[in-house]
Amino acid sequence: MTIALGRTRARVRARWxxxxxxxxxxxxxxxxxxxxxxxxxxxxxxxxxxxxxxxGPRLSLDHYTAFFADPFARRNLIYSxxxxxxxxxxxxxxxxxxxxxxxxGTGRAVRVVHALALFPLFVPAIIAAYALIRFLxxxxxxxxxxxxxxxxxxxxPYLTPxxxxxxxxxEGLPLPVLVLTAGLAQVSDHAxxxxxxxGAGGVRIFREILLPQVTRSLLIAxxxxxxxxxxxxxxxxxxxxxxxxxxxxxxxxxxDQLQRPQDAQVQAVVSFLVCALVxxxxxxxxxxxxx
Amino acid sequence: MIGRRNVLAGFAAGSAAxxxxxxxxxxxxxxxxxxxxxxxxxxxxxxxxVKPAFERANPGNTFRVTVTRGVGSGNRLIAxxxxxxxxxxSDPRVDFFExxxxxxxxxxxxxxxxxxxxxxxxxxxxxxxxxxxDLPQRLPYRGSxxxxxxxxxxxxxxxxxxxxxxxxxxxxxxxxxxxxxxRGGSGRNFVxxxxxxxxxxxxGLFRADNFDAKLAEERFGRAWEVLRDLHPHTYGQGAYPxxxxxxxxxxxxxxxxxxxxxxxxxxxxxxxxxxxxxTKLVQLQDLGLCGGFAYSAIPTNAKNLDMALKLAELSLSxxxxxxxxxxIGGFPGIDWKHLPADLREAYIDIxxxxxxxxxxxxxxxxxxxxxxRSVATNVAR
Numbered sequence: 001m002t003i004a005l006g007r008t009r010a011r012v013r014a015r016w017x018x019x020x021x022x023x024x025x026x027x028x029x030x031x032x033x034x035x036x037x038x039x040x041x042x043x044x045x046x047x048x049x050x051x052x053x054x055x056g057p058r059l060s061l062d063h064y065t066a067f068f069a070d071p072f073a074r075r076n077l078i079y080s081x082x083x084x085x086x087x088x089x090x091x092x093x094x095x096x097x098x099x100x101x102x103x104x105g106t107g108r109a110v111r112v113v114h115a116l117a118l119f120p121l122f123v124p125a126i127i128a129a130y131a132l133i134r135f136l137x138x139x140x141x142x143x144x145x146x147x148x149x150x151x152x153x154x155x156x157p158y159l160t161p162x163x164x165x166x167x168x169x170x171e172g173l174p175l176p177v178l179v180l181t182a183g184l185a186q187v188s189d190h191a192x193x194x195x196x197x198x199g200a201g202g203v204r205i206f207r208e209i210l211l212p213q214v215t216r217s218l219l220i221a222x223x224x225x226x227x228x229x230x231x232x233x234x235x236x237x238x239x240x241x242x243x244x245x246x247x248x249x250x251x252x253x254x255x256d257q258l259q260r261p262q263d264a265q266v267q268a269v270v271s272f273l274v275c276a277l278v279x280x281x282x283x284x285x286x287x288x289x290x291x
Numbered sequence: 292m293i294g295r296r297n298v299l300a301g302f303a304a305g306s307a308a309x310x311x312x313x314x315x316x317x318x319x320x321x322x323x324x325x326x327x328x329x330x331x332x333x334x335x336x337x338x339x340x341v342k343p344a345f346e347r348a349n350p351g352n353t354f355r356v357t358v359t360r361g362v363g364s365g366n367r368l369i370a371x372x373x374x375x376x377x378x379x380x381s382d383p384r385v386d387f388f389e390x391x392x393x394x395x396x397x398x399x400x401x402x403x404x405x406x407x408x409x410x411x412x413x414x415x416x417x418x419x420x421x422x423x424x425d426l427p428q429r430l431p432y433r434g435s436x437x438x439x440x441x442x443x444x445x446x447x448x449x450x451x452x453x454x455x456x457x458x459x460x461x462x463x464x465x466x467x468x469x470x471x472x473x474r475g476g477s478g479r480n481f482v483x484x485x486x487x488x489x490x491x492x493x494x495g496l497f498r499a500d501n502f503d504a505k506l507a508e509e510r511f512g513r514a515w516e517v518l519r520d521l522h523p524h525t526y527g528q529g530a531y532p533x534x535x536x537x538x539x540x541x542x543x544x545x546x547x548x549x550x551x552x553x554x555x556x557x558x559x560x561x562x563x564x565x566x567x568x569x570t571k572l573v574q575l576q577d578l579g580l581c582g583g584f585a586y587s588a589i590p591t592n593a594k595n596l597d598m599a600l601k602l603a604e605l606s607l608s609x610x611x612x613x614x615x616x617x618x619i620g621g622f623p624g625i626d627w628k629h630l631p632a633d634l635r636e637a638y639i640d641i642x643x644x645x646x647x648x649x650x651x652x653x654x655x656x657x658x659x660x661x662x663x664r665s666v667a668t669n670v671a672r
Contacts, residue, residue, distance in 0.1 A: 072664050133537075138546030156546075159530035242471050242531040242667035253663075257473040258656050 041272070044265045063266045072243075077270065079244035083161060084230045087168035091225050092218065095173055099180035100210070103187075121174035128171055129238040133158055136166065163239035164246065168229050175228075176221035183217025184210065216286065223282040227275050247271045321595050323354035323386040323602060328365040329585070332559060332619045334358055337389060340614050345605055352598055354387070366391045373590040374399050386593040387602055390585040392651075393428045394499075400428060406589040412600060415607040418625040420584075422646050429586035432606040433615045434622035436574070436582025436643055437480035440542060440557045441549040444569040452577040453488045457517075459549070460524045468526035468541060469551040471667070473659040475535035480581040481551035482518065482662055483649040489513035492578045494647040502653035511658055515665040522666060531667060542566060551580065554641060558620025572641055582646045584624060 051060040067073050098117050102110055135141050137158045146154050157163045187210055195205050236246035255264035327334055337356050346353050359365040366388055373383035374396055393405040405428035410416045423431035450456035460467040470478030490496055490510050522529045526547045532538045535556055541547045543566050560566040589599045612623040616634060627635050627642050
């Protein structure tokens with residue numbers, strides 16, 4: 001009895017120590033996050049809802065009303081959303097196809113594809129943008145290759161919405177490929193073989209065995225890619241049209257060129273809200289999945 | 292972020308500090324701190340040409356170039372630091388600004404932060420180009436102007452006026468472009484030229500101290516009509532490149548035949564073979580595109596003030612002024628008539644008789660914003 005009680009006490013103490021170590025380990029990153037990110041961010045948010053009128057400062061949503069009343073700003077927001085959604089969907093579709101190929105493919109080609117899919121991870125966005133401009137731009141390598149085989153009438157995507165789209169897809173591939181290959185690695189061969197024995201075809205195996213098991217990875221990848229693209233600057237700035245602008249470019253121009261920091265803050269908070277919505281959706285799905 | 296370079300520089304500085312007493316004993320050596328906010332061509336000019344000339348002219352003295360380009364607000368931060376140092380009577384650790392406008396911080400001129408350049412302090416000040424006149428705290432040592440560059444192999448008759456330029460662009464759809472006005476001076480000054488065109492070609496209408504939001508809307512509104520008319524005929528029907536270099540690149544790749552360019556960047560690009568040798572430059576004769584001078588500034592609390600003044604003097608000397616024309620394709624700060632005759636002859640076609648200017652600040656911001664809202668959008672109006 002006493003021995004058992006002593007054991008329990010020791011176990012409780014060990015668990016407590018473990019918890020304390022855990023908290024100690026997260027304390028530093030949490031502190032950094034609070035001081036360098038959360039605090040300035042909340043100050044910025046507070047500043048956007050305070051309007052200084054003739055009779056002193058007051059709480060108001062005037063800045064936001066102004067943002068949404070401005071067709072130019074609205075158009076930039078809508079463009080950013082469409083561009084991000086389209087790029088994210090395309091990235092995920094391609095990444096999933098590559099991941100499935102990497103999971104079931106054999107031979108040397110698999111290694112080559114794997115390396116190629118991860119390659120953009122090591123290329124900074126600015127280099128990628130320049131390379132893509134030289135390759136896809138007017139009179140660039142791609143156009144010359146097309147003309148060599150007799151295909152004329154090439155319209156370069158450079159400086160059109162298609163430009164950043166291509167840039168995002170290329171830059172965005174490695175991360176979801178990594179996440180999805182990890183997810184697919186957990187799918188057991190037995191399940192697939194069993195399904196095959198019962199006469200399931202490729203499409204059915206994909207839909208009923210693979211897809212349910214990688215939903216989580218897919219959601220993680222989706223949010224990561226979405227957030228990365230929505231907040232991007234270099235690629236849309238260098239490859240995209242002058243207008244409409246992605247929110248990152250719009251914000252930078254408002255802050256730096258037009259020297260209107262408060263408007264830039266409002267744009268930042270709106271962008272943050274979009275990202276927060278995506279994050280909330282992601283977290284809720286993950287929690288549901290766990291239950 | 293600490294780059295490898297910074298670490299190396301740190302080591303270098305550390306070892307220099309250790310070796311310093313020995314050096315001091317050997318020679319009373321002064322090292323000026325020169326701050327540059329300019330592009331690599333300007334950094335090269337100072338490191339490779341001005342520095343050796345300065346060391347030759349002032350044995351035992353040298354300077355260290357610190358580049359602030361792309362770091363926060365660049366030289367502004369250093370000027371703010373110098374002002375703070377003046378208040379606390381400490382070393383500002385800056386002796387010379389390669390280019391800076393002392394109008395910022397607002398009270399710095401009143402507080403006496405900036406050296407007034409006078410003829411008794413700077414030899415050669417009398418030779419300055421009269422077009423460059425500005426505050427006495429500003430020393431114009433180089434200039435450049437926006438021109439129209441075109442491929443002479445494809446464009447037979449160069450436009451000499453705004454109307455001819457627009458007519459050419461309409462006859463050759465997609466073969467002309469200019470950069471976004473907020474992303475580089477070439478595009479900005481092209482837009483300014485449209486503003487001038489729509490407002491009686493009178494650059495004097497726009498001054499740093501006469502901004503008025505209502506007037507701006509009215510005057511810019513007229514300019515937007517001019518530019519919207521041009522818009523569908525430009526490259527990609529309004530796909531404006533994102534800066535000076537992207538515009539140059541389109542010309543270099545043969546995607547367009549005519550663009551607005553900075554004189555110095557175009558001359559250098561032709562020299563380096565980036566632009567084909569058939570590239571020609573022309574200035575509009577009815578009213579030139581804007582340009583301007585780069586003005587140096589010296590803080591009065593500079594630790595090595597005398598040497599800084601010597602450096603200012605050197606920057607106006609004939610060899611350096613010649614190098615500015617020859618090496619970086621810039622315009623001299625001194626009057627062209629004080630340069631060697633052969634050099635003057637070679638550049639006779641683009642020597643400006645007038646250099647229109649357009650103020651930075653409110654007018655400029657309103658113009659850039661208006662351009663994005665009224666010209667760049669492909670929305671039908």
